[in-house]
Amino acid sequence: MLRRYISYTTNKFTNCRHVSQSMLQSTVDEKSGIATVTMNKPPVNSLNLEFLEEIITLLNKLQKDKVRGMILTSGLQKVFCAGLDIKELYKPNPDRLTKFWTTLQDTWLSLYTTSFPTVSVINGHSPAGGCMLAMSCDYRVMVGQNYRIGFNEAKLGIFAPKWFQNTIIAVIGQRKAEVSLTTGKMYTTDEALQIGLVDETCADADSALKKGTHFLNNFQNISPWAYKMTKDINRQSTIQWLIDNKQKDVDFTVEYMQSPGVQKNLELYLQSLKSLPPLKLISEIN
Numbered sequence: 402m403l404r405r406y407i408s409y410t411t412n413k414f415t416n417c418r419h420v421s422q423s424m425l426q427s428t429v430d431e432k433s434g435i436a437t438v439t440m441n442k443p444p445v446n447s448l449n450l451e452f453l454e455e456i457i458t459l460l461n462k463l464q465k466d467k468v469r470g471m472i473l474t475s476g477l478q479k480v481f482c483a484g485l486d487i488k489e490l491y492k493p494n495p496d497r498l499t500k501f502w503t504t505l506q507d508t509w510l511s512l513y514t515t516s517f518p519t520v521s522v523i524n525g526h527s528p529a530g531g532c533m534l535a536m537s538c539d540y541r542v543m544v545g546q547n548y549r550i551g552f553n554e555a556k557l558g559i560f561a562p563k564w565f566q567n568t569i570i571a572v573i574g575q576r577k578a579e580v581s582l583t584t585g586k587m588y589t590t591d592e593a594l595q596i597g598l599v600d601e602t603c604a605d606a607d608s609a610l611k612k613g614t615h616f617l618n619n620f621q622n623i624s625p626w627a628y629k630m631t632k633d634i635n636r637q638s639t640i641q642w643l644i645d646n647k648q649k650d651v652d653f654t655v656e657y658m659q660s661p662g663v664q665k666n667l668e669l670y671l672q673s674l675k676s677l678p679p680l681k682l683i684s685e686i687n
């Protein structure tokens with residue numbers, strides 16, 4: 402059984418406070434108050450129920466600790482986040498799927514409404530829910546030229562719910578979001594920059610972390626209250642929509658995911674994941 406542990410330690414030499422859970426590591430720089438959160442759930446940081454629960458717990462802790470900002474990145478070699486764990490959607494147990502989807506909604510609400518500014522440093526592939534994770538932050542820096550990012554849900558024979566689509570529209574606009582979602586296109590780093598999916602690109606992860614820190618330093622002289630109020634007003638309609646429709650969204654998803662057509666599509670997709678050579682899938686589906 403996976404050993405779960407949480408430890409909080411302060412390193413007096415680096416002035417960093419470390420929080421380590423089994424799939425997430427967080428280091429807070431005492432001087433700047435910026436937390437760097439590293440996702441470490443091999444092989445692909447897929448978002449299953451337990452991982453989402455850890456993300457919520459950590460976000461709550463960072464909020465309580467009044468960090469001044471957060472950088473979210475991946476500790477894996479070539480994947481930022483592979484999106485929702487398809488095993489949560491394929492042949493699901495209805496009770497678990499209900500809990501999974503409710504927790505997904507809560508994770509998104511926590512991340513999209515943080516009281517501190519957030520940056521994702523996208524240092525690997527980032528399809529579907531992985532791209533959404535990045536979109537839910539305030540700013541995105543993508544590393545290198547080898548990775549793909551985008552919303553490939555249509556390729557799995559499923560579609561993104563309204564709150565998911567609205568989050569994308571807020572970043573890249575209605576037209577580009579529609580084309581991106583309906584075609585399921587996975588973008589190269591340069592294409593992602595061009596359509597505004599990411600704000601900056603750079604050659605390596607270290608420079609990306611510096612760019613992320615540079616963005617967060619913009620808030621040094623901004624009152625946290627003014628920041629939070631401004632963000633809440635800006636994002637209010639999408640947040641309110643989900644709050645008002647939470648149960649409806651869960652009920653619909655649980656029924657829809659179990660329908661034979663969706664299950665067949667997921668089965669075919671899972672087979673193609675196994676049969677195609679490594680990394681072929683994402684480049685094949687452009």
Ligand SMILES: CCCCC/C=C\C/C=C\CC/C=C/CC(=O)SCCNC(=O)CCNC(=O)[C@H](O)C(C)(C)COP(=O)(O)OP(=O)(O)OC[C@H]1O[C@@H](n2cnc3c(N)ncnc32)[C@H](O)[C@@H]1OP(=O)(O)O
Binds near residue numbers: 444445485505534674
């Ligand atoms: C705040 C958080 C909010 C975020 C979300 C918010 C809202 C969401 C609301 C609605 C969501 C709408 C729907 C979303 C759908 C999804 O996200 S479905 C997932 C879509 N993801 C993909 O299509 C990715 C598929 N994977 C790949 O293309 C590749 O695996 C990769 C990522 C490029 C990595 O390639 P690599 O060669 O390194 O590895 P492998 O392909 O060999 O994979 C290793 C291993 O991992 C398994 N696997 C890969 N992806 C997933 C996954 N998403 N879920 C489960 N398992 C996955 C793969 O099958 C291999 O398994 P093994 O053969 O048993 O080793």
